[in-house]
Amino acid sequence: xxxxxxxxxxxxxxxxxxxxxxxxxxxxxxxxxxxxxxxxxxxxxxxxxxxxxxxxxxxxxxxxxxxxxxxxxxxxxxxxxxxxxxxxxxxxxxxxxxxxxxxxxxxxxxxxxxxxxxxxxxxxxxxxxxxxxxxxxxxxxxxxxxxxxxxxxxxxxxxxxxxxxxxxxxxxxxxxxxxxxxxxxxxxxxxxxxxxxxxxxxxxxxxxxxxxxxxxxxxxxxxxxxxxxxxxxxxxxxxxxxxxxxxxxxxxxxxxxxxxxxxxxxxxxxxxxxxxxx
Numbered sequence: 001x002x003x004x005x006x007x008x009x010x011x012x013x014x015x016x017x018x019x020x021x022x023x024x025x026x027x028x029x030x031x032x033x034x035x036x037x038x039x040x041x042x043x044x045x046x047x048x049x050x051x052x053x054x055x056x057x058x059x060x061x062x063x064x065x066x067x068x069x070x071x072x073x074x075x076x077x078x079x080x081x082x083x084x085x086x087x088x089x090x091x092x093x094x095x096x097x098x099x100x101x102x103x104x105x106x107x108x109x110x111x112x113x114x115x116x117x118x119x120x121x122x123x124x125x126x127x128x129x130x131x132x133x134x135x136x137x138x139x140x141x142x143x144x145x146x147x148x149x150x151x152x153x154x155x156x157x158x159x160x161x162x163x164x165x166x167x168x169x170x171x172x173x174x175x176x177x178x179x180x181x182x183x184x185x186x187x188x189x190x191x192x193x194x195x196x197x198x199x200x201x202x203x204x205x206x207x208x209x210x211x212x213x214x215x216x217x218x219x220x221x222x223x224x225x226x227x228x229x230x231x232x233x234x235x236x237x238x239x240x241x242x243x244x245x246x247x248x249x250x251x252x253x254x255x256x257x258x259x260x261x262x263x264x265x266x267x268x269x270x271x272x273x274x275x276x277x278x
Contacts, residue, residue, distance in 0.1 A: 049190035077115030090260025109263035131163035
């Protein structure tokens with residue numbers, strides 16, 4: 001069978017000749033254009049190798065911090081089957097649009113958000129879609145949503161290395177990613193999966209953020225490692241990546257998220273991440 005059936009000389013195509021084929025030297029880009037009424041300077045993906053590590057929390061925290069630093073920010077909630085960003089910012093749909101596109105909804109702090117929960121009739125109804133449909137929705141968040149002028153668009157990615165992260169990396173010009181993890185022995189495997197996927201897609205990894213690092217005793221201030229001793233420095237060193245933050249379990253953050261006023265929070269534990277983004 002020919003190595004490249006799409007080649008004009010496919011009948012005589014061999015592995016050696018395909019390696020020098022012009023079509024292989026200039027692969028067609030799969031990047032999608034953003035809406036003509038949008039201008040986005042930097043796209044930052046927030047990823048993890050598994051679920052439940054607080055990826056949305058880190059995404060929202062970075063967006064709030066950068067907004068307070070004077071930058072125009074937006075959040076694309078690409079976790080279609082587990083959207084949580086709108087609730088954290090007290091936002092409800094329906095989003096409205098024109099023939100030019102769908103407008104992202106603006107939170108009280110000025111951050112712009114788009115999520116599937118802003119488009120469905122019932123926010124509590126499960127989104128039971130197959131991978132290609134979910135991937136198509138995420139692409140539309142880029143091509144059809146009117147973001148306006150943004151300095152940073154943070155993409156809250158679904159966990160793992162499946163269809164949707166692949167769709168985001170192939171369709172959206174991601175400038176860099178931040179990997180979120182937790183303090184467990186499994187951390188090195190989790191981080192490496194996310195790192196390797198980014199490497200394969202040729203997307204820079206800016207650093208690692210560890211969530212649930214410790215619980216600070218309200219009486220004595222002692223740091224209690226509820227989920228075990230941290231191993232993030234080891235994982236980061238092996239990959240030559242900086243640790244951009246170690247976040248404690250902070251009840252006030254959870255309360256603000258539940259009450260839809262996350263935009264009021266101050267998260268000093270992400271100062272290194274904010275500087276890296278600047």
